Amino acid sequence: LSGRDPNDRWVLALFAAAAAALLLFTVNAWVLFGVVACAMLVLSLAVGFGAARPLPLVSALLAGLFAVYAVLVPLMAWVSRPDQPLQLFLGLPAGTALLVYAVWPIPLAAGLVYALVFRRELLTPEKLRQFLAGHGRR
């Protein structure tokens, strides 16, 4: 597939991740399934950012988001032990606190980075002007 579209390798990676997720589900390897599922989300973001991927901010987002997910899912598994006494972190058991205070809000960073690079790279006024001049209906 390589050589025709800059997204070829990312789509191939998505293919491999989907296959791996199915395999991990069948053997109930749920920690790895969770990491691979999160990798699929990051790979999908990478496909969408396309040409903006090399920007330091976008690269940092993709790498950071994957690193955070890759740490959080096993960490949640590790700290969530029903046989241990209850220890609260900001009002919630540790594993649930990671879910509520980290897994939930951290991906907002992707929306923030999208906003920050939108005019700089994703759709510069010059790109838009050229596109509309070449292909616009109006």
Added chain:
Amino acid sequence: MPLIQTPTIAICVVVYLVCCFGIGVWALRRTHNPADFFVAGRSLGPLVMMVAAMSSIMSGFGFVGGPGLVYHSGASSLWMTFAATIGFALSWVLLGKRLRLLAETRPILTLPDAVAARYGGRGPRMAMAAAIVLGVVGYLGTQILAVGVVLVSVLGVSLGVGLLIGLGVLAFYTVAGGILAGVYTDLFQGLIMMAASGAVFYFALQAGGGLGQISATLWAMDPRFIGPWGTRGPLASLSWYLVFALGWVGQPHGITKFLMLKKVEDLRWGAFLTGAAYMVCSLLWMSIGLAMRSVVEAGKQPPLEVPDLAAPAFLMSYTPPIVAGIVFAGLLAAIMSTANSFLNLGAAAVVRDIPLAWRGRTSKRELGWSRVATVVLLAVATVFALYMQNLVALLGTFGWGTFAAAIFPSVALGMNWKRATGAACVASILVSLVVNFTLELLSRHGIYTLPHGMNVGCFALLLSLLVFIGVSWITGRGAPPLPADVKAVLEI
């Protein structure tokens, strides 16, 4: 006891219905052609578009089913609603710019229009229209039943009268003003939902004695319940997260909002702000379920007959009437905004997409027929909802997963990957429909259930993705070259 005996609640709901009616009258004067009816004349500003996208996704399921699921299964279902933050980002990053720019080059009014432009030929358009119609019937049926049930609770009328009032208002503003009326009622409805959710979160913490006390009570009952995976288990929770996150990009009632935006530059802050707004609404989903289960366990409240009563019972017992009134109006808002979007999608599929795929042309009186189709769809969905509840429940259950599995590969990947082909689009849509429907049916009849709590929609999405990429790989070499404008959209 009907809530009409609490006049404040009934007044809030009636005021809400009157406002919807008024917006319908306003939009009627501004709807002159199919573009106005289906994509609001591409006139939306960023705020309206963002709130409309958020509120059309937050259906009655979010306001009733969500708290019920938390009450029943603990933190498991939080993975569904927490997926919104990454889901909205994915929608904007993968599709926002490309769908909107495609609409600058061609007359794109619907998702099947976009699919036809991307892949050419009639097959992809027909497959996408069929997937949308199937999903619409299920979603609409469940929303219609929910409208009736809420109005029965609030006004103390029979189900027939409740449906007549609720669907009468819905039909009026959808038929008269199309999606233009829909998005402005969505704006109104979205603001109600956010206000309601913020207030309910505060009262839920009060009722349970604070978050720490709620956690301690639930931990004593069952540590798994308040653990991060809930009682459904880790694989169920994680598969929900995956299918809901990627599925956000596959919800036609959400992503068609990109086609309605006036200026493509206005996409800039949408992913962040819509995700943040949805987080506020999720507070209701999370807090009512946890607080209600906690007060039941503490013996302050009798156990609920069914989990879906968690939200109404909590509102009646623990919030002042004005807050309960706003939340009930918000609940009705959530249901009706989703129903409006689906009516519009269904009408577009019947009047525009299927004729275009079948005969290569559409009616000259597309606007008039769209209004007729909206009424007919509403009538058919009501009959289904009342007399074929098993089928409706089945279609409603597999709605999100079907859209995710059918639309994510073919649209989200297809709009970003030049090697994707029409054959792959059709194949992946067919796989998603067959796998979802078959597995749901087998599961409902107790014949076969996926092991380890795996979600059916997630399983179908993974298979559909493999089929889409694999078939594109195989058929890519013989595929015709992309039209210049589509190529430009994919490369920009």
